[in-house]
Amino acid sequence: MASSQELFDRVQHLNNYTPQISFATVKPYPNFDANEDANSLDKAIQAKGVDEHIIISMLANRTNMQRQQIADAYKQAYGKDLSQSLNNVLSGKLKDVTLGLLQTPSLFDTHALKNTMKGLGTDEESLVEILSTCTNQEKKAITDIYQTEFKCTVADDIASDCSGELQKLSLALAKTLRSEQQTLDYKKIDEDAKVLYNGGAKRKDAADVDKFIAILAGRSNRHLQRVFEKYTTLCSKEFVQSLEQDTKGEVCRAYVGLVKAIQNTPAFFAERLHQAIEGKKDNNLLRILVSRSEKDLLAIRTQYKKKYGVSLYSAIAEKTKGDFKNVLLALCGQDDL
Template sequence: MEYRGSVRPFVNFNAKHDAEVLHKAMKGIGTDEDTVLMLLTSRSNDQRQQIKAAYKKAYGKDLVSALKSELGGLFESLIVALMTPPVSFDASQLHTALKGSGTDDEVLIEILASRTGEQIKEIIKVYKKEFNGKLEKDICGDTGGHYKKLLVILLQGDREEGVDEEKIEKDAKDLYAAGEGKFGTDEEKFITILGNRSPEHLRKVFEAYKKISGSDIEDSIKSETTGNLESLLVAVVKCARSVPGFFAESLYKSMRRAGTDDDTLMRIMVSRSETDMLDIRASFKKMYKESLYNTIQEDTNGDYQKALLYLCGGND
């Protein structure tokens, strides 16, 4: 498979040397933010972990704590996110979304709809280790109804594989019968089919659905369901169609609403930089006729902006 991330492992990597460079950049009065951001955005996450270890060995202190004491604001949050291993980052985002009063459903929906089964299983393990809790239990305590059911199905990380030709037509008819084809909605059917089938299978089901009903499955979901269940079902459909397309839209919304949603912007730029940022950029350009790079440039500033642009990896 071709590598589709914007951040690649640095070729002549030397963790000890990088640790020294960062130490110098933070020594004395003031910090050389440019050096910090250029170095850390051009290393892979795995390399950043090695730099962290080398730094501790050389200077007897934690690199992340040192960075936190020198940096501030959004730039600090972004650098700390970059220094976090990807699975730990997802787990901590979910933990923050669930703890305290109120739940940040956008985070739950984004992560659980877009991650692979393997990734979700890893997240559950790390969540348990780092927060001493069960992710499923915490989600069940914070959500309810059909929304909770679908989240729990996604948490199993156990979608069917491949395309089952014999089920395509039946699934499409079942979805139609569960929604548009009847008075009221049979949410269970939507949850079972969308939560368990493989993305490839679902794409075929969506085509068949359009032939039967004359409309896209997303439109039917929007007219048949509301609230968090609607948002989660739509996210699952969009991720089945195209994960990069799903993230391109989320990025666009994070910047084109009134005020920038920096939490979402940062979370996606960090978590997708080594996964599919090149595809997200291409989808963004195709969908919105403008480049992700220029949009970030218009919506952010300072070192935070510079670091995001490095993560973007170029202007289309």
């Protein structure tokens, strides 16, 4: 059964849903009928051996809002929770993707964030990825749901799992609302670039680190893109190069990922997907495709082809298999020949 928090989140999602279809690969299905889809899914679930093809083709080709309506129609028609019914008959990675598709985006991101801090060690790159690429509204929803779902705050888990500069950066990303100011202040751009140079790569004490992180976590992306350009004129190398030279290990990876996400979000996700595909990190591959399919996956596909010379579709087709491959390809949309 869906939790009360999940039901509340579903209602809020339906009320606030604004699809970003310009660069989406999953778009509103035409002539949509939630009752008809619920009936088709029940037949697929009840079929001998389960009809995975119907489940994949339906859920991967409906928007999240449409999936929530299907789940409601299924509950009303059959008195059962659709996620639980699918959980009972599916297995492996196909089950993981399917159940993820049926969660609202906020709930999906909340569990994804929790997973970065589960078990031994922290997946700092995925932690920073999630926190740095969500909007202020999305971040607020995640932090609210996190406390309800896991009986602790995001900050509690970060403080427990991370230490040192990585902890400071992650806490700042979790707590700070990024500026949404679109008007550029060139005096402030110059000041911030100098802070990153004088108290950033050359930072010597905690106060410099705090200033460094405050800029990266709190300024608007548009502002920071200009700051990074100004930084290059100050020291004749790109900010990412300085970070790679002056920081190490998990801290370096976190900073570099954050800066790349700010500079060009689709290109950043193209790189993250390539790392997931080549490194067989199926959870990261799953998470990114589900979370970006209604946002900017088309733009990510373009960047992937540009950067790696092959299409994202063909890379997934080559490196994955079975029903997991089929559902990922459905979310990807099509090949970029």
